Amino acid sequence: xxxxxxxxxxxxxxxKAVKLFRQAGYDLPEDMFDSRKLIFTIAAEKLEIIFVKPxxxxxxxxxxxxxxxxxxxxxxxxxxxxxxxxxxxxxxxCKFALAGLPERKDSLLERKVATKYPDFTRRYxxxxxxxxxxxxxxxxxxxxxxxxxxxxxxxxxxxxxTLKENGLVVYENIRxxxxxxxxxxxxxxxxxxxxxxxITALDQVVNGAD
Amino acid sequence: xxxFVEGVRDILPAELKQRRAIYQTxxxxxxxxxxxxxxxxxxxxxxxxxGIEGLVDKSEMFKVVDDQGQILVLRPDLTMPIAxxxxxxxxxxxxxxxxxxxxxxxxxxxxQSLSLKEKxxxxxxxxxxxxxxxxxxxxxxxxxxLQKVGVENPLIDIGHADLINEIFAxxxxxxxQKVELRRLLAAxxxxxxxxxxxxxxxxxxxxxxxxxxxxxxxxxxxxxxKLKEMPLSKATKTVLKTLSSLFERLQEFDLLQYITFDPMxxxxxxxxxxxxxxxxxxxxxxxxxxGGRYDNLTKNFGLEEPAVGFALEIxxxxxxxxxxxxxxxxxEARLLLSYQNKGDFYFAYQLSEQLRQAGFTAExxxxxxxxxxxxxxxxxQLKITSKIDLLxxxxxxxxxxxxxPVKSIKQILTKLKEWE
Numbered sequence: 036x037x038x039x040x041x042x043x044x045x046x047x048x049x050x051k052a053v054k055l056f057r058q059a060g061y062d063l064p065e066d067m068f069d070s071r072k073l074i075f076t077i078a079a080e081k082l083e084i085i086f087v088k089p090x091x092x093x094x095x096x097x098x099x100x101x102x103x104x105x106x107x108x109x110x111x112x113x114x115x116x117x118x119x120x121x122x123x124x125x126x127x128x129c130k131f132a133l134a135g136l137p138e139r140k141d142s143l144l145e146r147k148v149a150t151k152y153p154d155f156t157r158r159y160x161x162x163x164x165x166x167x168x169x170x171x172x173x174x175x176x177x178x179x180x181x182x183x184x185x186x187x188x189x190x191x192x193x194x195x196x197t198l199k200e201n202g203l204v205v206y207e208n209i210r211x212x213x214x215x216x217x218x219x220x221x222x223x224x225x226x227x228x229x230x231x232x233x234i235t236a237l238d239q240v241v242n243g244a245d
Numbered sequence: 246x247x248x249f250v251e252g253v254r255d256i257l258p259a260e261l262k263q264r265r266a267i268y269q270t271x272x273x274x275x276x277x278x279x280x281x282x283x284x285x286x287x288x289x290x291x292x293x294x295x296g297i298e299g300l301v302d303k304s305e306m307f308k309v310v311d312d313q314g315q316i317l318v319l320r321p322d323l324t325m326p327i328a329x330x331x332x333x334x335x336x337x338x339x340x341x342x343x344x345x346x347x348x349x350x351x352x353x354x355x356x357q358s359l360s361l362k363e364k365x366x367x368x369x370x371x372x373x374x375x376x377x378x379x380x381x382x383x384x385x386x387x388x389x390x391l392q393k394v395g396v397e398n399p400l401i402d403i404g405h406a407d408l409i410n411e412i413f414a415x416x417x418x419x420x421x422q423k424v425e426l427r428r429l430l431a432a433x434x435x436x437x438x439x440x441x442x443x444x445x446x447x448x449x450x451x452x453x454x455x456x457x458x459x460x461x462x463x464x465x466x467x468x469x470x471k472l473k474e475m476p477l478s479k480a481t482k483t484v485l486k487t488l489s490s491l492f493e494r495l496q497e498f499d500l501l502q503y504i505t506f507d508p509m510x511x512x513x514x515x516x517x518x519x520x521x522x523x524x525x526x527x528x529x530x531x532x533x534x535x536g537g538r539y540d541n542l543t544k545n546f547g548l549e550e551p552a553v554g555f556a557l558e559i560x561x562x563x564x565x566x567x568x569x570x571x572x573x574x575x576x577e578a579r580l581l582l583s584y585q586n587k588g589d590f591y592f593a594y595q596l597s598e599q600l601r602q603a604g605f606t607a608e609x610x611x612x613x614x615x616x617x618x619x620x621x622x623x624x625x626q627l628k629i630t631s632k633i634d635l636l637x638x639x640x641x642x643x644x645x646x647x648x649x650p651v652k653s654i655k656q657i658l659t660k661l662k663e664w665e
Contacts, residue, residue: 099530
């Protein structure tokens, strides 16, 4: 049988994902993070693991290049792809939050929001019926209110330390986020047995046997 | 000038050849099963589509304005035009009506289909038949078609549009919550369902069922049995019974090994009313076909009648066949004739006609160089001088004396046969 391909988000989530797989009894190579290698074939487990940019995980899975993916809910909300989202892996916990300077300057009539998540931000404010101007940034979102580029930011907040150090406060927590296991909709049907086994194994690590 | 449009593409000869082979196979099967092909217009009225909920989002249709200011769309799907056709031109014809099609559909945003804005669909529609046998016929026809074009291990995932509605009714889910729950169930998003159920008021029995649904799919009879154990109403069990008898029939046809059942198979096309199914190939992660029953669709044209059909996604099918190399297309034998004396053009032409009749692709061209021969993948060259030289692409060569075209062609064909 062919190998199952799993796309993992590069970076700090990847280490936790690999750890999780090991806890679930999968024998993954020790040296996965020692080199810049992006693709690992684990013949004994019939697995192939690829490391891709977080935002690309849903794309690889939707197109079926990867059968499964591990990625943060923030990315899933932003990418909004047609996938099965089957398991909350419960690590990488953080929140989507609106934040800005302690003296809130924005008003309903005129609000500029800087974010790395323009699509989610658009949908969020549209659902509220609030008109906003969205400014897409690629990093250091905290700078936007400090420099006057935007009044508000919509970003992921883990401990709130970065915000605090930059003199910003959370206005509103939007929703909880964590790492998720996603599955290609067709693979789920055509390779049900192998994928179900994997889901069950990971589920047992995360939620305990039941 | 940027002449490139994203999401559309040219189809070049090599691919077209593959396509035509597939088209031919598909057309033969459809016609042999009495589904006669029709071609409906590329342009349809926006109103035809805009009024139907859940079909194609208005924003995803290509719109065109005609000289009267009327808004038209490039047809985003092929089922609607055929429903319109059946209800208008064939209003008084005896039922059932059987149509097939092979055309392009246009959508501005197209996930799950290689991101193409123009995609080719081949399908059938059976209008005016409500029986279990007609559902069965559709599934079998789809399986046979997939197998015939080269999908060795097809898989048909079956669901039923009424199932989720009946389950919602059983669980007393209020209208406002159905949209979100439907979306979460379609995504098998157990976490999302759990979170959502914490926000709304649902009794614990219902909670238990809703949380069990995402993991319920697979082997038909196993899933049916599991659903039967749940405290669901008689109406729901009736739907299950219908599906059960469909699966029994498929078993009788020895086709159950190709079938899976997903109670939460929810189609993007909101018009399906009963059976829903999707076609896959094991080892390929894209959709190859989808179909189902749409008993209410023709109502939009003033004629309410049952109907069922399916469409094959040709681009995905080609992608699959290329990946698995399940193509068996005979390489064409291409022959290039050239002559030295102007007066030999007619002789060359006579030979070329004879060769075409014998099944070769023949052209006359005197200036062919190596680059041309390679690019055109010419297999044989015929050089007409004071004699006739025949050259093969593997270095073979033969020489004939000039004589009458009839005699020459005999010699040439004999030699070519020898080389093959």
